[in-house]
Amino acid sequence: MLLSKPSRNGFCILHRTHWLREMPWRLHPPACMAWTTSRNHGTWNDAGSTRRRVMVAAGAGLGLGTILAYGDHRRRAAEPETPAPAAGPPFPVFTRKEVARHNSQASRVWVTYGSDVFDITDFVEAHPGGKSKILLAAGGALEPFWALYAMHKQEHVLEILRGYKVGELSPEEPPQPTPGDPYAEDPQRHPALRINTLKPFNAETPPELIAENYLTPNALFFKRNHFPVPVVDPATYRLQVQSSGGRTMSLSLQDLKRRFPKHEVTATLQCAGNRRAEMNAIKNTNRLGWGVGAISNARWGGALLRDVLAEAGYKPGDKGHVCFEGLDKDQSGTVYGASIPFKKAMSPDGDVLLAYEMNGEELPRDNGFPLRVIAPGIVGARNVKWLAQITVGPEESQSHWQQKDYKGFSPSVTWDNVDFSSAPAIQDMPVQSAITEPGPGACVCPGELTVKGYAWSGGGRRVIRVDVSLDGGKSWHMAKLTGKEQLPGRAWAWQLWQLDACVPEGTKEMDIVCKAVDASYNDQPNTVAPIWNILGVLNSAWHRVHVSVGEE
Template identity: 50%
Template sequence: VEGLPVYSSDDVAKHCNESTGVWISYKSGVYDITPFIKIHPGGNKILLGAGGSVEPFWSLYAIHQQPGTLALMEKYRIGNLTKGEEHLAMANMHDPYANEPRRHPVLVVKTKKPFNAETPSSLLVESFITPTDIFYVRHHFPVPDVDLSSGNYSLEVIGLDEKHSLNLNLDQLKTAYAPHSVTAALQCSGNRRSEMNRVKPTKGLEWGQGAIGNAVWKGARLRDVLLAAGIKDSDENENWHVQFDGLDADPTNAPYAISIPLTKAMDPRGDVILAYEMNGEPLTRDHGFPLRVVVPGTTGARWVKWLTRIEVSKNESESHWQQCDYKSFNPSTDWDKVDFSTAPAIQEMPVTSVVCEPHDGEKVKLKKDKLNLRGFAWSGGGRGIVRVDVSIDLGKTWHVAELLDPVKLSKQWAWTRWQANLPVQTTGQETEIWVRAVDSSYNTQPEGMEHLWNMRGVLAVAYHKIKVLVEE
């Protein structure tokens, strides 16, 4: 670093767009990141930091606190910042995370700002319904704080024809539309990413197996609200979408926004609801108070929290999250080659299963010469789990696990817990456990994460494999 040219924060500030070139500072370094802009995993959000210090944005998008980010940056280093000017760009920043809710200490925190945390998997298998306080949390931004008594909260609903637009407060939504309850699992597209990262690093939060939970959601049917907004069943077109905006927004004021197909929204069997209750209580702030979308069978990213706007449109959302995230690619596609427009957004999720107990690396004792295993399985699209298979000899022989929760073949939105008691002949040895589930379409999981690997680390649904030491 010694010997590089010295630049002032004013010099950096002059390079703030693509025509001047984009410079940023980080601590005492000055970087020309112009060539990096088009391959930045977070899209053009990187321009927010142009001409100044990136530190505030790095703490806003905590994903950058991964090892490797700095090393990647060093390639673009062109000089040093004038001594003493390191904090100039940040002098007036206030902490957007000053007003976060309290969280249960049992949650395993992945990032604090934004807050992202998962449920320990040994707790997941304890109950069919995951208690709200220990349910995983996935935020992109600070948590909005809605005060219903201020009268400022409303839900705007825009149909295809503006004449029928609705503007509802929470009471109107609760009284005008019959409440409907749905028991459904919510799972992040990135659940189990850490297993995929063992093949090769991906970009995303380092989730274990706990970015999933199962809850009872209550609210108005989206179908009923859309009918009131003038949408007819005959309007249905495979390509049309329903867009949702949250109250949370990025530093350019673009709200978290996502869309789902209109066919799913209008399907009376689709059970999409605008939920104001989770597990019998009003939603908590972390889970979207006062209103969130529940899209059973569909990936978590579409379940927009702090919902404030719905719009039916002839195309899907143009947002970064719809277009340039939550998509999967061929294992040989990397960030320098990827064209996000070539892949559809993830909607329904594939089948997955997890061993929750014992956990990877645990020393276990046999009960009556048997090894007791417990876990969960789930599939998207309303496909119920019909079988869970377990092997302790690398797939030479398989045992059928017992399903602990009732399963339907269709419209099965909830997960299913399972258990198995396997005879183990030898003790004092490391034993590898494999589990895979089969859903009602007879879809099952691929064996290895290596064949599923994708640069974003989504849909990590290979067999769950763990090793335990069976004690005497």
């Protein structure tokens, strides 16, 4: 759909709500005259009807936090409505596989809702939440997105969506699991997740959705699994805790909820390999090529680990390590394990949880149901999911993931000379930041530009500043930080940030860079190469995004 008076900045206007309300609209004939059958049924050449349809259709997209505000919709409701479309020929029938082929503007953008198929290509550029967000659903279903953002489920939104209908879904048999597949009982996942591996499942939050929510929706929280997701019956589940006297304390899920006060903490989890793709671009580590989305933030609820350890007879002055084992295991029976220092576990300021809730809901299976460790400020690898056993001893966990993984090395270390005993296991993480919008290779418009991202530091250190450069680091601007107030030394959650800038006329390309500074004035290194390592972990270099500039 083409608009008669595009703004100088095209669809890059910051305040899209104001723009859509005030801008004159006039419908032009589409460049492609192959309009769908249902669109031909309706009357689309009336300017008032068109404006009303486009504004409502804006809410039918995947707005995800930037949805149009309908300040004058009640006034328009009193206007005469477009006549109901006349009955037409039956719609063609498509399989989901056929719909999936239409996953870009080049191949037309199709989506499904219920049993209907819609071609929304002509709406993509006008989407107020941004083209990149609506394209997340291309070739798939709208339901997973609308489940997160319920403002779409309104009759007037559905009415406009029907105007894009091109077909119906054929009944399909559900896919049959492969016999003997250990991953056959893994849970369903949100289609927007960016998948690195299917088995085991490892996927990150889409960058363009990260800055939309201070608390990452559970379905979009990044997934880091090492083995198949275990199937656990909460009624028979038991946590085994070794007591100071050598005996074992067995706790049911209900025991944890009844016997120990519930504590809540907002904490960010980050995989040690977050942003590894940038290291792989220098020299391949042959490990998962995470982008910037292996990090998420949630409000966790559960029992304090120190309360449970005190019940088991441990005292704050004791020393050693608290070791955890999960219920997830490989086919040989090897279980995932990790440990944290006893001092962190017992500290009143450590806020270490045995969590059974996530964002006010029961833990999802992918995120550790029915119980997991949340050790705020510490690398994600120590936040053991599907927790089965807790022991305390003088030594760290002897698991592979504590002894021979998740450690940092010099760039000079190779697989031929590596000595894993020479490096400590990662606990606190370094200061980190990344740009989530615009994305690499994006085309931005001259004029107003919004740059968004996240920043976080380990060990409870608060991020005090994020600097953003639009010229590769020659000059800098301070971004605006958003987020909840956090206690000194207990700043477990990330800060989202935003910079509203101006792109001068005549600019052809831009190198956008960000770097964060924490409360200890720790800064990020400016390049990746000096911190490259064989495991591809701890990439905290300045994040860089190259974009082109041009009118759309």
